[in-house]
Amino acid sequence: MPFACIYIPDFPVEALLRAEPELRGQSVAVLEGKAPLQKVFAVNESAHRAGVELGMTKLQVEACTGLTLRPRSLLQEESAHAALIDCAQSFSPRVEDTACDTIILDVAGLEQLFGPVSKLARDIAQRASDLGLEANVAIAPNPDAAVLAARGFSGVTVISEGREAEQLAGLSVQVLFADKQAPQEKEEAAQFLETLSRWGIRNLRDLAALPKVALSERLGQRGVHLQQLARGETSRTLVPAEPPLIFEEMVELENPLVLLEPLAFLLNRLLEQICARLSACALAIQELRLELELDYARSGADGSADAHVGTGALVSLPRAKSRGPGRAQARQIFHRTLRLPVPLLDTKIFLKLLQLDLQAHPPGAPITKIHLSAEPARPRAAQNGLFLPPSPEPEKLELTLSRIAGIVGENKVGSVELLDTHRPQAFHMWRLATGESQNRRSDKKAKTDSNSNGTCAVTALRIFRPPARATVTLREGKPVRITCTKQKEIAGKILWTAGPWRFSGDWWEQEGWARDEWDIALQQEMGIALYRLVRDSLRGQWFVEGSYD
Amino acid sequence: MSSLPSHLPMAITPVWSAKSRPSCEKQLNAIPKLARVTAASKLTVRPRPEMVSTGIREIDLLTGGLPRGCLSEIYGPASSGRSSLLVASLAAATQRKEVCALVDTTDAFDPLSGAAAGVEFERLLWIRCGTNSPRRHGGTENKYGPVEQALRVSDLLLQSGGFGLVAIDLADVPVQVVRRIPLTSWFRFQRAVEPTPTVLLVFSQTPCARTCASLLLQMRGQMAVVRHRSSGAPTHTELFEGLQIEGELMRSRLQRKPVQSVRAAFATKAVRAG
Numbered sequence: 092m093p094f095a096c097i098y099i100p101d102f103p104v105e106a107l108l109r110a111e112p113e114l115r116g117q118s119v120a121v122l123e124g125k126a127p128l129q130k131v132f133a134v135n136e137s138a139h140r141a142g143v144e145l146g147m148t149k150l151q152v153e154a155c156t157g158l159t160l161r162p163r164s165l166l167q168e169e170s171a172h173a174a175l176i177d178c179a180q181s182f183s184p185r186v187e188d189t190a191c192d193t194i195i196l197d198v199a200g201l202e203q204l205f206g207p208v209s210k211l212a213r214d215i216a217q218r219a220s221d222l223g224l225e226a227n228v229a230i231a232p233n234p235d236a237a238v239l240a241a242r243g244f245s246g247v248t249v250i251s252e253g254r255e256a257e258q259l260a261g262l263s264v265q266v267l268f269a270d271k272q273a274p275q276e277k278e279e280a281a282q283f284l285e286t287l288s289r290w291g292i293r294n295l296r297d298l299a300a301l302p303k304v305a306l307s308e309r310l311g312q313r314g315v316h317l318q319q320l321a322r323g324e325t326s327r328t329l330v331p332a333e334p335p336l337i338f339e340e341m342v343e344l345e346n347p348l349v350l351l352e353p354l355a356f357l358l359n360r361l362l363e364q365i366c367a368r369l370s371a372c373a374l375a376i377q378e379l380r381l382e383l384e385l386d387y388a389r390s391g392a393d394g395s396a397d398a399h400v401g402t403g404a405l406v407s408l409p410r411a412k413s414r415g416p417g418r419a420q421a422r423q424i425f426h427r428t429l430r431l432p433v434p435l436l437d438t439k440i441f442l443k444l445l446q447l448d449l450q451a452h453p454p455g456a457p458i459t460k461i462h463l464s465a466e467p468a469r470p471r472a473a474q475n476g477l478f479l480p481p482s483p484e485p486e487k488l489e490l491t492l493s494r495i496a497g498i499v500g501e502n503k504v505g506s507v508e509l510l511d512t513h514r515p516q517a518f519h520m521w522r523l524a525t526g527e528s529q530n531r532r533s534d535k536k537a538k539t540d541s542n543s544n545g546t547c548a549v550t551a552l553r554i555f556r557p558p559a560r561a562t563v564t565l566r567e568g569k570p571v572r573i574t575c576t577k578q579k580e581i582a583g584k585i586l587w588t589a590g591p592w593r594f595s596g597d598w599w600e601q602e603g604w605a606r607d608e609w610d611i612a613l614q615q616e617m618g619i620a621l622y623r624l625v626r627d628s629l630r631g632q633w634f635v636e637g638s639y640d
Numbered sequence: 641m642s643s644l645p646s647h648l649p650m651a652i653t654p655v656w657s658a659k660s661r662p663s664c665e666k667q668l669n670a671i672p673k674l675a676r677v678t679a680a681s682k683l684t685v686r687p688r689p690e691m692v693s694t695g696i697r698e699i700d701l702l703t704g705g706l707p708r709g710c711l712s713e714i715y716g717p718a719s720s721g722r723s724s725l726l727v728a729s730l731a732a733a734t735q736r737k738e739v740c741a742l743v744d745t746t747d748a749f750d751p752l753s754g755a756a757a758g759v760e761f762e763r764l765l766w767i768r769c770g771t772n773s774p775r776r777h778g779g780t781e782n783k784y785g786p787v788e789q790a791l792r793v794s795d796l797l798l799q800s801g802g803f804g805l806v807a808i809d810l811a812d813v814p815v816q817v818v819r820r821i822p823l824t825s826w827f828r829f830q831r832a833v834e835p836t837p838t839v840l841l842v843f844s845q846t847p848c849a850r851t852c853a854s855l856l857l858q859m860r861g862q863m864a865v866v867r868h869r870s871s872g873a874p875t876h877t878e879l880f881e882g883l884q885i886e887g888e889l890m891r892s893r894l895q896r897k898p899v900q901s902v903r904a905a906f907a908t909k910a911v912r913a914g
Contacts, residue, residue: 480738481837483802491800495767495793498784503768507751507761518751523739523765548696549757550882550908551723553748553812556770589880592912608912610880617717617845618861621880637750639883639910640723640811 093208094234094329095198097179097219098227098241099171102192103133106171107161109223110342110360114159118143120152123163132163166341174222174368176334181371182215187234188332190270193241195234197329212247222367231255236323239295242269255323260296267295267317283317286310295321336372339464340364347386347457351449354458358445361463362438369467375434377468379441383425384460425454432524433485434468440486447493451501492523513596514604515636516554550639552623558634561624570609570624573635581622581635586612595628605629610639688894689854692736692839695728695757702889702904703855706805708837710894711830711852715844716859721885722811722843723748724908725859727757729805729841734760738804741765741797745790746812756911765803767793787817791825798832798840806833810844818848826852847890856891862905882909 099105103121108114118141123132129149143152152158172191179186182205185197198211205211212228219226229240231250236259240248243262250258264287268280286309292298298321306314319325340361348354358381369375429444471485483491495504502520510517559581564572569588575581588611595605605628612619621639626632669675691705706712706729716722726742731754733740740763742749747770754761769789784792787810794808810818826849833840842849847856862884886905 480736480804481802482739482804483800487800487802491796492765494796498789498792498796499767499769503747503770505766506764507754507766509751509755509761515752520766524762547882548724548728548906548908549753550910551727551753551757552750553723554750556747589878592879610910615718618719620718621861621883637748639719639880640721 093198093230093232094237095182095196095212095215095228095230096189096234096237096241097175097194097196097215098229098238099175099192099219099224100227100242100245101133101135102171103163103168104135105224106168107164108135109171109174109364110164110167111161112223112360118155118158120158120160121163122149122160129162164343166343170340170364171224173334173337173339174364175219175224175226176332177368177371178215178219178222178224181218181373182211185329185331187329188334189238190272193238193270195237195329197331198230209247209249212249216247218371222371223364231323233323233326234329235320235325235327238270239266239320239323242266250323256295256299256321259321259323260294260299262295264292264294264298264321267320283310283313336374336467337464338365338368338467339462341460341462343460344458347459349457351446351453354449354461355442355446357461358463359438359442361461362441362445365463365465366436366438366441369436369465372467373470374467375436375470376441376465377431377434378466379429379431379445380464380466381427381429381445382462382464383427383454383458384462385423385425385454385456386459387423387456422459423456425456425458427452431489432522433471435486435489436470437486440490443490444493447490447497451497488523513594515606552637553640554637555635558625558636561633561635563624563626563633570611570633573611573613573624573633575635578635580615580620581613583613586614586619588612590624591626593628603629608636690837691894693732694725695730695732696725696906698904698906699725699857699887702887702902703857703892704894706839706841707854707894708839709834710854711826711833711840711842711849712855712857713842713844713847713849713853714857714859715847717845717861718811719883720859720861721883721887721908722859723753723809724883724885725887726807726809726841726843727754727759729839730754730764730807731758731760733805733839734758734763736804737763739763739765739802740805740807741767741803743767743769743790743794743797743806743808745769745786745808745810748809748812753911765797767797769793787813787821791821794829795825795832798829798836798838801836801838803838805839805841807841807843810842810848813844815846818844818846821848823850823852826850853891854893856889858888858890860886860888862886880910882907 104119107119107121116137118138119135120131120138120143121133122129124130127149131143131145131147131149131152134143134145138155138158141155141158143155143158149160152160168191175192175194176186176188179194179196183196183198183201187195189195198208201211202208205214208230212230216226216228219228227241227245227248229237229244229248229250231237231240232252232255236250236255239259239262240250243259243266248258265284268284271277271280287298292301298318301318303315303318306318310317316325342357342361348357365376427445427448429441429448435441492504505520506523507518507520510519555578559575559578561581562574563570570585572584573582588609590609591607593605593607595603597603598605607626607628609624609626611622611624613622623636623639625634625636627634665679689707689709691707693700693705694703714722714725730740730742735758742764744767747768749766749768751761754764769786790808790810794806797803797806829840830849830852842853847853884905884907886903888903
């Protein structure tokens with residue numbers, strides 16, 4: 092039963108490089124601790140060659156030329172670890188979360204799907220690379236041998252059954268203690284290494300060759316276990332992990348952002364990472380949530396935000412307003428949510444939607460932290476019929492609607508639904524649905540509603556929003572003359588009238604209404620025009636509601 | 641041959657015989673400026689556009705329906721039946737399961753009339769342009785006027801594609817404002833809609849799309865129909881029943897014969913809430 096191990100060397104550095112891929116190829120060191128006592132926590136190979144060692148102080152490593160220093164980010168490490176698990180789960184459902192930088196997966200029976208194990212290992216490494224992580228991948232007959240091989244050999248390694256000891260022989264004994272992170276474990280590991288060093292044991296071949304009984308007498312069961320590991324003879328059960336489907340990416344900024352353009356670059360990167368993870372899980376995004384941590388204190392203190400106000404600026408509040416929350420509440424969270432009508436997985440569309448949304452709703456203060464999370468859903472699997480009329484593509488429609496909302500306003504675009512009341516102009520608008528949901532709703536309505544009449548056209552009314560107030564002269568209870576101050580063309584003698592159509596409603600509530608509707612004809616320049624004249628019986632006011640056309 | 645440019649080599653200018661034609665064509669194609677020019681004999685005849693129903697039988701008989709991939713213009717004064725034709729067209733299109741868009745320049749669409757006509761609102765995208773436009777951050781008013789909003793929105797809709805019918809309602813926009821819309825906008829719309837199955841309808845008081853319109857229909861209101869209430873109601877009341885409307889086909893590029901002044905009349909029925 093083969094197992095594969097994915098190991099990320101220098102994990103804190105890799106997590107950082109995943110968020111800042113432009114640093115790949117440079118010497119990078121990750122610092123941990125509070126200033127000024129920051130020490131090097133992790134370095135990449137290039138920095139290691141330049142002489143940077145773990146535990147060096149920031150002052151010491153600052154002298155190195157070409158070295159990029161970054162503070163450790165636990166948020167980025169969490170995101171990278173989640174991406175690593177997603178990568179493993181895209182190949183096998185049985186995945187063990189061994190350590191933050193190590194994942195073991197059961198690959199038994201996957202040859203039918205992915206081909207030989209060597210190809211599978213390369214595919215896993217490629218998938219990890221697509222997610223922004225350079226990984227060592229090893230496949231071995233047992234989990235521990237796979238872990239040792241992944242930690243000891245760079246790139247892709249395949250250990251065939253029965254040759255574990257032979258292939259692991261060249262590895263240093265330090266590989267056995269590479270996963271010890273706690274101080275007590277580190278101390279114990281140091282003692283073992285010192286003992287083995289004194290015995291002249293440098294690699295796993297030497298350790299495997301030691302007599303078992305003698306080793307047990309000197310190092311106890313722990314020593315025997317280490318020898319079994321060195322021989323690749325251990326056998327244990329995998330502990331599968333089922334992490335919740337949470338897709339979120341975060342980035343903390345050293346310098347606050349005040350412009351939309353650089354924010355778009357960061358959002359693009361986060362979106363690419365989330366989309367890659369979702370793609371690995373064969374999922375799409377139903378809802379996208381953006382949380383921005385805003386630094387109101389900074390926007391008011393140094394005035395740097397005001398300097399950037401202009402096209403694409405995220406900060407455009409006056410300084411007095413930006414100081415509003417005060418020092419105690421200087422940091423606030425700005426939320427935006429994009430609810431998509433259909434599950435999508437297109438970075439460009441998400442980025443454009445977020446840009447349009449942020450242009451319409453600027454945060455109002457410099458941004459210090461970006462948190463992007465996605466609600467996963469199964470991707471849309473709809474095949475349109477050959478004889479169905481064309482309809483807008485959901486992706487394009489969503490973008491178009493967002494752009495239109497930017498022009499006319501969010502509440503001014505969409506589909507309309509009449510409310511179940513006799514109150515005039517009672518409707519509300521909602522976002523236009525597409526695809527299956529549209530058809531379902533329409534079919535449901537067709538069953539219940541038989542409102543349409545196919546025989547005679549309907550005289551449409553053109554509504555004046557808001558209604559035009561009018562002054563009406565009555566004779567024998569009928570309107571005979573009208574004057575409208577806002578619409579000059581609605582004035583003069585009324586040629587004929589019809590009505591009234593009297594009705595009322597909601598009298599049992601506070602907002603009751605009662606009205607008399609008259610239809611009137613007026614002579615105008617281009618001919619006779621028909622209007623609907625309404626008298627509000629409760630308020631005694633006249634107004635023109637619209638024109639018949 | 642007089643139209644050929646003077647810099648052509650002498651070898652191709654003389655006689656056009658059946659034998660020399662291929663070689664001449666080859667030489668012509670060798671000239672970079674003429675390589676992209678399609679010979680008139682090879683131009684493909686544009687197929688006649690598919691016609692769809694307006695929802696009003698009399699208008700369908702008059703015009704043959706509304707052409708897909710073309711700009712159709714319906715104009716007339718107030719109370720001439722333009723909006724009645726609009727809701728009828730929307731109802732017919734949505735009942736064909738097509739997604740439609742209504743660019744309402746003056747926010748005048750009455751959903752109750754639409755529902756009575758049979759418009760399936762699930763397939764209607766209603767864009768309400770006008771003065772109640774969004775406020776930009778900082779409290780400044782939207783920089784676009786209603787007509788500019790309508791033109792921008794129409795452009796976005798047509799470029800997006802996939803709509804069965806896009807209606808631009810300029811019926812309440814003053815004539816002088818409509819005439820100021822640049823012709824390039826209409827050319828742009830016509831070009832955008834040409835390769836698509838979308839019906840583009842423009843409603844206005846006066847023709848504005850000029851040569852871009854493939855179909856031009858004038859509407860006129862003839863008379864209002866009233867009826868007395870039935871027994872049991874107050875005797876003095878009479879109700880507005882509907883309109884008698886006449887449509888005249890002013891121009892149609894879809895018919896090869898010269899257009900005659902043909903007219904059709906139809907009646908509409910008023911609906912009321914309550």
